Amino acid sequence: xxxxxxLTKCYDKRKTAAVSDINLKVNKGELFGFLGPNGAGKTTTxxxxxxxxxxxxxxxxxxxxxxxxxxxxxxKNFGYVSDxxxxxxxxxxxEYLEFIADVYDxxxxxxxxxxxKYGAMFDIYNALGDRIKSFSHGMRQKLVLMGTLLHNPxxxxxxxxxxxxxxxxxxxxxxxxxxxxxxxxxxxxSTHVLEVAEKLCDRIAIISNGxxxxxxxxxxxxxxxxxxxxxxxxxxMNVVRRQE
Amino acid sequence: xxxxxxLFKFKLYNRIGLGGIKSAxxxxxxxIKATAIFLSVLIILCIFVIFLIFTMSxxxxxxxxxxxxxxxxxxxxIFAQLIGFFTLIISSFNSMFNSKEHDILSSLPVKREHIFMxxxxxxxxxxxxxxxxxxxPGLGVYQYYExxxxxxTLRALPGYILFPALPATVVxxxxxxxxxxxGRFKHTELISTLSGVALIVACFILYLSLSTGGSxxxxxxxxxxxxxxxxxxxxxxxxxxxVFAFKMLLGSVYEFLIGAIILIVIFATTCFITYFAGxxxxxxxxxxxxxxxxxxxxxxxxxxxxxxxxALIRKEFKLLLRSPTYVMxxxxxxxxxxxxxxxxxxxxxxxxxxxxxxxxxxxxxxxxNNMNADYVICGLITALTIAVTAFGMVASTCVSREGSNxxxxxxxxxxxxxxxxxxxxxxxxxxxxxVITTMGVGGVLFGINFLPVLLGIIICIIASLxxxxxxxxxxxxxxxxYWDKESQAVKQNANGMISLLLxxxxxxxxxxxxxxxxxxxxxxxxxxxxxxxxxxxISLILTRMMLFRLINNKEIYR
Numbered sequence: 001x002x003x004x005x006x007l008t009k010c011y012d013k014r015k016t017a018a019v020s021d022i023n024l025k026v027n028k029g030e031l032f033g034f035l036g037p038n039g040a041g042k043t044t045t046x047x048x049x050x051x052x053x054x055x056x057x058x059x060x061x062x063x064x065x066x067x068x069x070x071x072x073x074x075x076k077n078f079g080y081v082s083d084x085x086x087x088x089x090x091x092x093x094x095e096y097l098e099f100i101a102d103v104y105d106x107x108x109x110x111x112x113x114x115x116x117k118y119g120a121m122f123d124i125y126n127a128l129g130d131r132i133k134s135f136s137h138g139m140r141q142k143l144v145l146m147g148t149l150l151h152n153p154x155x156x157x158x159x160x161x162x163x164x165x166x167x168x169x170x171x172x173x174x175x176x177x178x179x180x181x182x183x184x185x186x187x188x189x190s191t192h193v194l195e196v197a198e199k200l201c202d203r204i205a206i207i208s209n210g211x212x213x214x215x216x217x218x219x220x221x222x223x224x225x226x227x228x229x230x231x232x233x234x235x236x237m238n239v240v241r242r243q244e
Numbered sequence: 245x246x247x248x249x250x251l252f253k254f255k256l257y258n259r260i261g262l263g264g265i266k267s268a269x270x271x272x273x274x275x276i277k278a279t280a281i282f283l284s285v286l287i288i289l290c291i292f293v294i295f296l297i298f299t300m301s302x303x304x305x306x307x308x309x310x311x312x313x314x315x316x317x318x319x320x321x322i323f324a325q326l327i328g329f330f331t332l333i334i335s336s337f338n339s340m341f342n343s344k345e346h347d348i349l350s351s352l353p354v355k356r357e358h359i360f361m362x363x364x365x366x367x368x369x370x371x372x373x374x375x376x377x378x379x380x381p382g383l384g385v386y387q388y389y390e391x392x393x394x395x396x397t398l399r400a401l402p403g404y405i406l407f408p409a410l411p412a413t414v415v416x417x418x419x420x421x422x423x424x425x426x427g428r429f430k431h432t433e434l435i436s437t438l439s440g441v442a443l444i445v446a447c448f449i450l451y452l453s454l455s456t457g458g459s460x461x462x463x464x465x466x467x468x469x470x471x472x473x474x475x476x477x478x479x480x481x482x483x484x485x486x487v488f489a490f491k492m493l494l495g496s497v498y499e500f501l502i503g504a505i506i507l508i509v510i511f512a513t514t515c516f517i518t519y520f521a522g523x524x525x526x527x528x529x530x531x532x533x534x535x536x537x538x539x540x541x542x543x544x545x546x547x548x549x550x551x552x553x554x555a556l557i558r559k560e561f562k563l564l565l566r567s568p569t570y571v572m573x574x575x576x577x578x579x580x581x582x583x584x585x586x587x588x589x590x591x592x593x594x595x596x597x598x599x600x601x602x603x604x605x606x607x608x609x610x611x612x613n614n615m616n617a618d619y620v621i622c623g624l625i626t627a628l629t630i631a632v633t634a635f636g637m638v639a640s641t642c643v644s645r646e647g648s649n650x651x652x653x654x655x656x657x658x659x660x661x662x663x664x665x666x667x668x669x670x671x672x673x674x675x676x677x678x679v680i681t682t683m684g685v686g687g688v689l690f691g692i693n694f695l696p697v698l699l700g701i702i703i704c705i706i707a708s709l710x711x712x713x714x715x716x717x718x719x720x721x722x723x724x725x726y727w728d729k730e731s732q733a734v735k736q737n738a739n740g741m742i743s744l745l746l747x748x749x750x751x752x753x754x755x756x757x758x759x760x761x762x763x764x765x766x767x768x769x770x771x772x773x774x775x776x777x778x779x780x781x782i783s784l785i786l787t788r789m790m791l792f793r794l795i796n797n798k799e800i801y802r
Contacts, residue, residue: 052654071799075657086648088559090566095559098546102555103656112547 001155001186002026002049007058009044009210017056018044020210026155026188026203031181033201034190037240041210042190043083046159049188050080062155076104078155079148083163085140093128093135093143097150104151111150118146121172137164145173149180156180158189162196174200198232206239213239248358251349252365277722281738288745293381300385313390317494320382321487325411327378328371329447332415333440335370337568337731340416341423341436346530357523364416364518371408379404399500403490406507410486413514413522418443420525427532437568441579444572449587486510552658556666557673563645564638564670569730570645574637575674581632581682585625585689619769622696623758625686626703630751633678633708637734638671640715640743643723644733650725660799661792664720668712675708699773706780707754713787714750715743720794754779 004024010017019041026032036042047053049060051067051074060067067074087096094115101111119125122142132140141164148156156177162170177187177200191197197204198218206214214221214235221235230238268278300320307316340363349359383400387393422443426435482488485506492503550558564570642664646653653663679701687697718739727733734740757775760766 050655052651072657072659075655080655082651084648086651088563088649088652090563091559095562099555099559100656102550103552103658105552106549108547108549111549115547 001028001030001063002032002188003059003061004045004049005059005061007045007048007060008056009041009048009053010056017210019048019055019207022058022207022210022212024205024212024215026186028186029181029184030202031177031187031200032189033197033204034188034207035192035194035197035204035236036190036207040207042207043159044210045207046080046157046188046190050078050157051075076151077153078157079151079153081141081144081148081156081158081161083159085137085144085164087132087135087140087143089133090131092131093124096132096143097128097147100147101150106151114150114152115146118149121176122146122169138166138169141165142169145176149176152183152185154185156185156187156189158187160191161189162191162193194232194236204232206236208240213242248354248361251354251358252362281742284742284745285738288741288748291748292377296378296381297385300382301388304385304389308389313386314491316386317491318487320379320386321407321490322484324375324378324382324407325484325487326447328375328408328411329415330444331370331374332367332412333419333443333447334572334735335367335731336415336419337436337440337572340364340367340419340526341529341533350530355523356527357519360523360526361519363526364412364522367416368408368412371412372404375408376404396494399493400490402504402507403493406511407486407490409507409511409514413518416518416522417525420522420529423529423533427529432533433566433568437571440568440572441576444576445579445583449583553662553666553669556658556663557670560667560670561673564674567730569734573731573734574641577632577635578674578678578681581629581678582685584628584632585682585685588686588689618692619696619773620762621690622687622692622700623761623772625683625690625692626700627751627755627758629679629682629686629700629704630707630754632682633675633704634711634744634747634751636671636674636678636708636711637715637740637743638674639668639712640719640740641734641737642667642671642716643719644725644727644737644739645730646723647725647727647733650723661795664716664791664795668716671712671715672709675712676705679704679708703754703773703776703780706777706784707750710750710780710784710787711743711747713784713791714746715739717787717791717794718743718746720791720798750783753783 002025004022007019007022007024008017009019022045034042034045044053048055049062051071062074062077065074065077088099091099097115098111101114106114115128116125119128122145124139124142124146127135127139132143135143141161145161158177161173165173174196177189180187181202201218203215203217204221205212214224216224218232221232222230265278268274303319304313304316307313307319346359350356379400383396387396422436422439423432426432426439429435489503489506489510492499492506494500495503564574643650643653653660683697683701683704686692687694687700722739724733724737724739754776757766757772757779761769761772766772
C-alpha cells in the first residue's frame with residue numbers, strides 16, 4: 001500500500017540529512033507503527049509522504065501511484081491527521097466537514113452517514129454547529145480525525161493522534177484504527193506511547209537520526225534482540241542508544 | 245512598572261516584528277530581500293507624503309485666500325484626528341480584543357491593568373504615527389510659507405505627544421461599548437464588524453464633508469468652497485478640545501501655557517480613567533467575548549455535495565467575512581468606494597445652482613463645448629474606482645491568510661493552481677461588487693450615459709484582474725504563513741504594500757492616455773479608450789503568465 005524507496009531529506013544548509021535513504025513497505029490491511037525519539041525524522045517522513053515536503057531524493061508510492069506522477073490521485077488515497085490540529089477557526093465544525101467532504105468528492109448520503117457515525121463515536125456531534133474557535137484541543141483533534149475518515153481513505157496517516165484525546169476517545173480511536181484495517185485499509189501512525197504501539201501494531205519501524213534502525217513485528221524485533229522477554233520499551237531503548 | 249515595560253517591549257517585538265526585522269537585516273541571505281521591502285515601503289510612504297504636501301500646500305493657499313491661517317491649522321488637526329480615529333477603530337480589534345494573547349498574558353503574574361495598558365499604549369502609538377503623517381507635512385507647509393521658526397517647532401512637540409490621549413481613550417471606551425453590546429448577541433463578530441464599519445464610515449463622511457472642496461483643482465474655486473466649510477471647521481475645532489489646545493500651543497507664550505496645561509490635564513485625566521476603569525472593563529469584555537464564542541452558529545449540515553471550486557470559494561468568503569480584521573483591512577473598499585461616489589454626487593447636486601463646486605461638475609462646465617464631456621467625467625470616476633480596487637488586499641494576502649492551515653492546502657487532493665484560482669475568483673467577485681456599485685452610483689448621480697459607464701466598468705474589471713494577479717504573485721512568492729493574529733497576515737504583511745506599489749505604477753500607466761486627452765495632446769476619446777484597454781489586456785496577459793508560471797514552480801509535485 002505504501003512504499004518508500006531510498007527516501008532522503010536534507011534541509012537547506014544542513015550537512016546531515018533529516019531522513020536518510022529510507023526504504024519501507026507497508027502492506028495492505030496492516031496497522032503500522034512508526035516510532036522514534038524526538039527529532040528522529042518521524043514527522044519529516046510523514047510530511048514527505050503527505051506531500052507537504054518534497055524529498056531530496058527517493059520515491060514514494062501509495063497504492064502503486066507515485067506522488068510525482070499523479071499527485072491529485074495520490075492524495076485522494078490517504079487521510080492525514082497532523083501532530084497539531086490545524087483547522088479553519090472561523091468555520092463551524094459541520095462547515096469544515098462539509099468542505100473536506102466536497103474536496104474529497106464524498107456524496108451526500110455517504111457524508112451524512114459518516115458524520116453521524118463518527119460524530120456519535122467521538123461524542124462531538126452536538127458541538128458540530130459551533131465555531132471551531134470555541135473547540136478545545138481534544139475536540140479539534142476529534143474533528144480532524146472525523147475529517148480524515150469521511151472519504152474512507154485507503155491509507156490513514158496519523159502523526160501523534162492520541163495527544164489531547166480523553167481516555168474514551170483514545171479508546172474509540174484505537175478501535176477505529178483496528179476496524180479501518182479490518183476493512184482492508186491501511187493505518188500508518190507515529191507515536192511516543194510505546195504501550196499503544198505494542199498492543200495495536202502489526203508491524204513497527206523505529207527511526208533514529210533519520211535512519212530506520214529496526215523494523216518488523218513485535219516478535220521479530222524480540223528475535224532480533226535475542227531476548228524474548230524484552231518489552232517494546234526495552235527494544236526501543238537498546239536500538240536508539242546503539243544508534244546514538 | 246518594570247513588568248509593564250517588559251510586557252510592552254515583548255508586545256512591541258511581537259506585533260511590529262522588530263525582532264524579525266533585526267534578524268532579517270543581520271542575516272546575509274535575507275538582507276537584500278529585507279532592504280528591498282524596506283525601500284518599497286519607503287517609496288510608498290514618500291509618494292503618500294509628496295501627495296500630502298501638495299494637497300496641504302493647496303489647502304494652505306486657499307485658506308489664506310479665504311481669510312484664515314487659523315482655519316488651516318484647525319483643519320490639519322481635525323483631519324489628523326479623523327485619520328487617527330480611523331486607524332484606532334481598525335487596530336482596536338486586534339490590539340485590544342485578541343483572546344489568544346489575553347489568555348496567555350492573563351495566566352502570567354502581571355496586573356490586569358498592565359495587560360490592558362500595553363494594548364492601550366499600542367493604540368496610542370498607532371494614533372500618534374497616523375497623526376504625524378498628517379500634522380508633520382501640514383505644519384511643514386505652514387512653516388514653509390510663514391517662515392521657519394524653531395520656537396514654533398519646539399512648541400508643537402508636547403502637542404504631538406499629548407494630543408492622542410483623548411481620542412485613544414474615547415475610541416477605547418466606544419469599542420468597549422460596541423463589544424459589550426455585540427457580546428450579548430449570538431453573532432458577536434458580525435455585529436462588532438458592522439459597528440466598526442459604521443464608525444469608519446462616519447469618520448469618512450465627516451472628513452468628506454470638511455474637505456470635498458479640497459478636490460477642486462483651481463485655487464480661487466477651492467478658496468470659495470472652503471468658506472462654505474469654515475463654519476463646520478470652526479465648530480469642530482471648538483468641540484474637539486485637544487484640537488483647540490494644540491492650536492493654542494502654537495500661539496503666544498500665554499496661549500502656549502494655557503494650551504500645555506489643558507493638554508496635560510487631558511492626558512492625566514484620560515490616563516487615570518483608562519488605567520482604573522479601562523482595566524476593569526477590559527477584563528469584563530474579554531470574559532464576555534470568550535463566553536459568547538461558544539454560541540451555536542449553524543444548526544445542521546446541508547449534506548449537499550458541491551464542486552471543489554465552489555467549496556473552496558465558499559470557504560474563502562466565510563473566512564473573509566467572519567473576521568472583523570479581514571473585513572476592515574481587505575474589503576472595506578467595497579463600502580468606501582460607492583460611499584465616496586455618493587457623497588461627491590450628492591454635493592454635486594446640492595451645488596448645481598452655484599455652477600458646480602466640485603471637481604466633476606466643474607469639469608462638465610469646462611468641457612461644455614466638448615462632445616465627450618461624459619467620457620471625461622466617467623474617466624475620472626473610472627480612475628477613482630481603479631484606485632479603490634487597488635487598495636483591496638484579498639489577492640495580495642490570499643496565501644498568507646491560510647497561516648497554519650497552509651498544510652491543509654498542501655495535503656488536500658486539489659492542485660495549488662486550482663486553489664489559487666478559487667482565491668482569485670473570490671477576490672474578483674469582491675472587486676466586481678466594488679466596481680459595479682462605485683461606477684453605478686457615479687454614473688447615476690452624475691447623469692452619465694450608459695455606454696461610457698459600461699466602458700468604465702470593463703476597464704476597471706480588467707485593471708482589477710491585473711491587480712489581483714500581481715497581488716497573488718507577490719503572496720505566492722513569499723507568503724507570510726507564520727502568524728498568531730489575523731492582523732499579522734494582512735496589516736503587518738509587506739506583501740500588501742509591495743503589491744500596492746506595483747499597482748500604483750500600473751495605474752499611472754493606465755491613466756496616461758486619459759491624462760494626455762485632458763491636457764489636449766490626444767484628440768480622440770475612442771483612441772484613449774482603445775489604448776487604455778490594449779495596455780490593460782497586455783498587462784493582464786503578462787501578469788497572468790507570470791503568476792501561473794510561479795504557481796507551477798511552487799507546486800511541489802508537477
